[in-house]
Amino acid sequence: MAVSTTTHLNFRGDARAALEFYRSVFGGELTLVSYRDAHNVQDPSEADQIMWGQVAGAGGFHVMAYDVPARMPWDPGQNAFFVSVRGTSTEEITSYWKGLSDGATIVQELAPAGWAPLYGMLKDRFGVVWVLDVIADHNAS
Structure with a gap:
């Protein structure tokens, strides 16, 4: 399954x-x-x-x-969720970042991080927080 x-x-x-x-x-x-x-x-x-x-x-x-219809309650909240987009290609993730960043508030610039070749976070023009990163092999040592 x-x-x-x-x-x-x-x-x-x-x-x-x-x-x-x-x-x-x-x-x-x-x-x-x-x-x-x-x-x-x-x-x-x-x-x-x-x-x-x-x-x-x-x-x-x-x-x-x-x-959500106006007759129903709705509140986008604060940090209620993040949408995570993970990829294996820096080019692909950079392309998505450039697109999503149009009109966005950058929370964390897309850049190398200790746990990933690229990592960034932004809140798009619709208030959705996106986390983008390039997958790296986990090294538990």
Whole structure:
């Protein structure tokens, strides 16, 4: 049996823009289903918001998102989660970093670290904190 996990991000009206942005950074196929598309409109002002969406890339990147309806509580919180993107290529991670950093607040610049050839952390323009690093072999000595 195999198990996989997918990060599912919750927004309040920004899911479409966030998923389009993540697709521009990571590539892949964008799928968007609005509340209107799903015949599940409860508030006409939210009809075009995203009830279910995802970006799925051939290289394994996968993120889902939706817009929490105004009738439901939602609070993005402080450091509630990080999205971790790990790769084996410094070029690939640097490319993702450059894309995500557009409009972002840099928490930790992308640079070599004691535990990884490259490591960095940023909060993107949608308030999502991303941790990017290049995987290194663990040396327990």
